[in-house]
Every structure is written in structure tokens, then in C-alpha cells.
Amino acid sequence: MVLVRTTPPRPVEVTAVFPELAPLARPAIRLHPRPGAPSVGDSSVGGPLLWPAGEPWPHCEDAHLHGDSGFRQSPAEVRLDRRRMARSRKDPHAPSFGPEEEAAMEQAVARLAERMDAGPPWPAECPVPLLPVAQLYVRDVPLLRPPGEADLLQVLWCPYDHEPDWKPATAVFWRSAASVVDVLATPPEPYEANYPGYVPQACLLAPEAITEYPNSLDLDPALRQAVGDWSRWQEAGADVDGSYADCPAEFYDGNLADAPGWKVGGWPPWGRTDPYRRYCAVCDARMVPLLTIASFEWDSGTRGWAPYEDRADAHASGRRAGHFPTQPTRVEVGSTDNMQLYVCPASPEHPHTDLIQ
Numbered sequence: 450m451v452l453v454r455t456t457p458p459r460p461v462e463v464t465a466v467f468p469e470l471a472p473l474a475r476p477a478i479r480l481h482p483r484p485g486a487p488s489v490g491d492s493s494v495g496g497p498l499l500w501p502a503g504e505p506w507p508h509c510e511d512a513h514l515h516g517d518s519g520f521r522q523s524p525a526e527v528r529l530d531r532r533r534m535a536r537s538r539k540d541p542h543a544p545s546f547g548p549e550e551e552a553a554m555e556q557a558v559a560r561l562a563e564r565m566d567a568g569p570p571w572p573a574e575c576p577v578p579l580l581p582v583a584q585l586y587v588r589d590v591p592l593l594r595p596p597g598e599a600d601l602l603q604v605l606w607c608p609y610d611h612e613p614d615w616k617p618a619t620a621v622f623w624r625s626a627a628s629v630v631d632v633l634a635t636p637p638e639p640y641e642a643n644y645p646g647y648v649p650q651a652c653l654l655a656p657e658a659i660t661e662y663p664n665s666l667d668l669d670p671a672l673r674q675a676v677g678d679w680s681r682w683q684e685a686g687a688d689v690d691g692s693y694a695d696c697p698a699e700f701y702d703g704n705l706a707d708a709p710g711w712k713v714g715g716w717p718p719w720g721r722t723d724p725y726r727r728y729c730a731v732c733d734a735r736m737v738p739l740l741t742i743a744s745f746e747w748d749s750g751t752r753g754w755a756p757y758e759d760r761a762d763a764h765a766s767g768r769r770a771g772h773f774p775t776q777p778t779r780v781e782v783g784s785t786d787n788m789q790l791y792v793c794p795a796s797p798e799h800p801h802t803d804l805i806q
Contacts, residue, residue, distance in 0.1 A: 452655035454481035454756035456708070463662060463705040466685040469672055470662050477661045477715025478592045479708055480585075481746075481756065482778050485653035489632055492589040492656070494711065494778050495649030498581050498603050499624075502631040507620050508576035509607035524580060524608070524638050527648040531779065578637035579605035579620055582649055582780075583740065585713065586626065589656050592714045596797045599623040604740060604790065608639055608647035614805055616782060617647055619790060621739075621801045646744070646781030657756075661707050661715040665698045667724050676701050703750045710746040710754070711778070714738060718787055719806060727802050729793035736791035736802060744785040745775045 456479065464471045480494070487496030500506065522530070587593050587600040595602065601624050606617035642648050665673050675681055677698040682689050693700040707716040717724070717738055727736040747755050747763060755763030762774030773779060782788045783805040793799035 452481065452483055452485075452653055454479070454483075454655040454657055454758055456657060456659055456754060456756055459705050460753065461687045461689065461705060463701070466682060466687050467672070467675060469675070473663050473668075474660050475662075475715050476592055477659050477708060478590050478713045479657045479659055480583075480590075480711040480713065481655040481657060482652035482711055483655065484650060484777055487584075487651055487653050489584075492584060492586045492654045494583050494652040494654065494780075495581060496584060496651045496653075498584050498605075498633075498636070499601065499626055499629050500603075500633040500636060501629050502633045504633075506633065506636050507579045507605060507622075509579060509609070509618055510576050511607065511609070511611060511618065513577065513607075513609045522645065523641050524648045527642065527645045528650070530645075531650065575640070577607050577609065577639050580608050580639060580642075580648065581636075582606050582619070582742065583711075585654075585740075589654065590713050592658070594797060595623045597623075598625045601626045602740075604742075606647070608642035608644075610643050616788060616803070616805050617643075619788075619801070619803050621790065621792075623797060644781065646779065648779070650777065650779040652778050659708060659715075662705060663716045664706050664719045664724075665702050666719040667716060673698070699750075704753050708754050709748070709751040710741075710743045712741045712743075715741070717741075717789055717806060721783075721786060721806050725804060725806075727791045727804065729795070729799050730802075731799040732793060732795050734793050734795045737794050738789055739792045739801065740790040742780060742782060742788040742790070744781045744783070744787065746777065747775055 464474075480492075482494040485493075487493035489497045489499040581603070583602070583604040585593060585602045587595060587602075590602075593602055603622040603624065604619060605622075606619045608617055610616065611618045665676050668676065677696075679694045679697050682697050689697065689700055702720075707718050709718065715738060718741065728734065729736055746759075752763050759774060765774065787806050789804045789806055790801055791803065792801050
């Protein structure tokens with residue numbers, strides 16, 4: 450891994466103010482995706498997968514007739530448009546492509562244009578190849594708990610909205626990297642995507658281990674009331690801006706609880722709804738967070754979580770100079786929300802589930 454990202458210390462030692470939170474601490478690993486050119490041997494978001502040449506590429510069998518966003522671009526076109534925009538605006542953060550790579554992208558778009566001129570395939574009769582979302586090696590993300598001899602997690606999704614929650618359908622695969630001898634060189638790609646935000650930009654990762662505490666919505670009623678009691682903060686001498694006097698729980702959620710952005714493990718980032726418990730369909734065990742797929746690495750309410758190395762971008766207004774410091778993966782799920790993947794703690798091989806939050 451060549452990238453380094455470092456989360457600043459929290460502005461308040463929260464367990465000094467609320468010792469009751471100490472038993473609720475959970476480890477998490479912030480992935481810190483940043484645009485790059487990962488290989489199959491790298492942990493990545495939106496990068497190529499270490500996929501066996503002899504194993505069928507996963508497809509979505511849904512009819513895909515239940516929703517039409519009106520968006521009509523292939524993943525290759527989405528990537529090429531992003532590259533052209535970055536080049537025109539001289540974005541220093543954009544991944545660089547050599548002449549051969551850019552020519553290959555142009556050719557891919559030309560081939561897709563020919564297919565479109567011939568008319569699109571009927572969705573009900575055309576299973577959709579899944580797009581890579583994330584590939585995580587245990588050596589980089591040791592918090593993962595794969596089954597058996599597996600040491601690699603691969604997450605893919607179908608870039609169409611699916612009922613009932615109108616989100617991409619996800620697929621999770623665990624495998625042993627050493628067992629892959631011949632790698633699939635050219636995986637199939639979908640004919641089109643429902644939204645450009647369903648086409649992840651290739652990113653390298655800078656995994657960082659942190660400790661998280663639950664969102665105030667995840668606390669029991671007594672502790673939630675305590676976190677919202679301004680006098681408790683004052684009695685502990687916590688250095689908190691007085692503007693939070695009427696809503697100290699907002700300070701807690703934005704600065705001390707669960708980290709924003711892409712991460713493994715930790716606590717879920719509630720807010721759009723109350724906590725929604727997920728249970729394994731096989732053994733009924735309460736499921737635990739595996740991966741948070743985030744639309745943004747931080748926002749105006751969570752800017753304090755921006756790594757030291759990104760402080761200049763964090764305090765710049767908007768999408769400065771045409772690059773996307775808060776949205777390096779260019780993924781958007783829901784209304785710029787998060788997609789949380791959950792797994793069974795008893796067996797990672799039991800079916801996973803996901804939730805937009």
C-alpha cells in the first residue's frame with residue numbers, strides 16, 4: 450500500500466465524559482479510497498478483481514424492467530467522460546492514463562456504440578454482468594473474518610435499481626488468493642448503468658484502524674439521554690463549542706461516534722431512519738456490519754474526520770478545481786447515503802444482506 454491517511458484525534462475523549470460508552474467501543478478500519486490504478490493484487494474500490502479464469506463471472510438474473518432512470522451510458526463511457534472532464538480541468542488528483550490505456554477506453558466506447566446502434570438487448574432476456582465494487586485482502590484489512598482458508602473479500606453489484614428499496618443488488622464472494630492461478634483477463638461489463646454513481650471509480654486504499662462508538666440512536670434510552678444532557682459535558686470539563694448547548698448529541702454523532710466514509714466493521718451510521726436490526730436468514734443470528742459503501746468520505750457535519758493529509762481539501766468549498774475530494778469513488782447510493790453490508794457472525798458463508806441508510 451502506497452497511500453497513507455491519518456484520522457486526527459477526536460476533539461474530546463468521549464469515555465472520560467461518559468465512561469458508560471467504554472464497553473461499546475468497536476474496532477473499524479477506514480479504507481480511505483483515493484483515485485489510482487490498482488491491479489488484481491491490490492485491495493481496491495472499483496478496481497480489477499483476482500477472478501479465476503475458469504469461474505463464471507456473476508450475473509444478475511433480474512428482469513430490470515421495474516425502473517428506468519433515463520440514463521443511457523455504459524460503464525466505459527462513464528469512466529471516459531470522467532477522464533475527459535478531469536483532463537480538461539487539469540485535476541491533479543485524477544488517475545493518469547497512458548496513450549495505450551486511453552486508446553483502449555476509446556475502443557471500448559466505440560464497440561458499445563455499435564451495439565447500441567444495433568438496438569439494446571431485451572433486459573428480461575439478458576442477464577446483467579455485475580460490476581466490481583471492492584476487493585479487500587485480509588493482509589490489508591485484518592479486521593475481516595473470512596471463512597476457512599479464504600483471505601480475500603470481493604464485492605460486486607448490479608448497476609440497476611432493484612425493488613423494493615431501489616438500490617443496486619449486491620453479491621459477496623470469499624476466496625483464497627493463492628488458489629487463483631489463471632486470472633480472468635477481460636471480465637464482461639453491463640450494457641449500461643442506471644446512474645453514473647453506480648460505476649465506482651478505480652481507487653487504491655489506505656486502510657487505517659480506528660475505534661468507534663455507537664451513534665446516539667444506537668444507545669439505550671438512559672445513555673442517549675445522558676449524551677444529550679449539556680450539563681454532563683460541562684461537569685466533565687469537555688471542551689465543546691457552546692453552540693452545541695441545545696443539541697450536544699449532534700456534536701457527539703458528528704465528531705465522536707461512528708466515522709463517515711468507506712469502512713469495514715465498526716458501527717452503522719444511522720440517521721435517515723432509526724436503527725434497523727438485521728438477522729441471518731439461516732440461523733437467525735443478529736448480523737454485524739461488514740462494509741459501509743459511502744457516497745461521501747465526509748460532509749459539512751463530519752469534516753473533523755477528514756485525514757490530516759486531506760485537510761486542505763476538507764476546508765475547500767465545493768468540488769474545487771474539478772476534482773472530488775469528498776467523493777473519490779464517485780459512488781452515490783440512495784440520496785447520497787450509505788449502503789451497509791451485513792454478515793452473519795456465526796458463519797460468513799451464510800447469505801449477507803444490505804441496507805441503504
